[in-house]
Amino acid sequence: MKENEIISKLREIVSPYVEDKSLLEGVKPETNLLSDLQINSADLVDIVLDTEEAFDIEIEDEAADQMLTVEDVVRIIAERVKQ
């Protein structure tokens, strides 16, 4: 799966958890889920679950811990989709 496809799908996944939708317009690899998209920390667990379901992958706790920025999430997804 290409990176832009992952990002596009990821944008759909996080959108319900972003209160100010205008923040999604400027999403970059270094965009931080908590501080830039202002996602509530409790919603990160839901994002992990939604990502697992959308990409049919399993994200271990140690990897979920690393999901801070968009590029972090893309990397984790890409590593697991290949498998």
Add this chain to the structure above:
Amino acid sequence: MIGNDLIDFRVCRRYRPERWRAYWSKVLRPEECDAFVYAPNEPKAWLYWAAKESAWKIWFRRSAKRLLNPKAFCLSTIEWEGSQVSFRVEGPEQNYQGRASMDDTHLHAWVWSEAFGEAGTAKLKIASCEKNQLDQAALSSLPDHLLADQILRDPQGIPHFAKDGKPLNVPLSLSHHGSRAAFAYVYS
């Protein structure tokens, strides 16, 4: 050090039973599961998240490590008395004691490191307010001898009371969820 977290039940998601189980499987350690007897969407369950998040805020302030894994923190010794609860949180390198207060719409938890001791929280200020009034509410609650004119957030997002741009040595924790916010600080 003090950490706090506020849960606004009015904006919490409603989970189907299987999603509820999946959610908490990502949050709870095996040793926490026996005590986690909360039905899907039962408000008291959110104590687990609020307590761990509160402890994480202290941990992050000390270590600057963005350890987001809730399983790094383990909640135990939970004692409910009506709408109030006390508990203990075991975390990386240190443990915490905590309290929480719950009503129909919110749960507010606050913790302090055991090394700090409960005596260290003798002068503890906690309160909740509307989200858009958070900074002003926290500033106006300060005792007269503590002069601060703003709350600064450092590059890590950690808040500090400040006077003329200089941070005060007053441990401060802020939280917001939905339209509500809460603060906790310890003063001397």
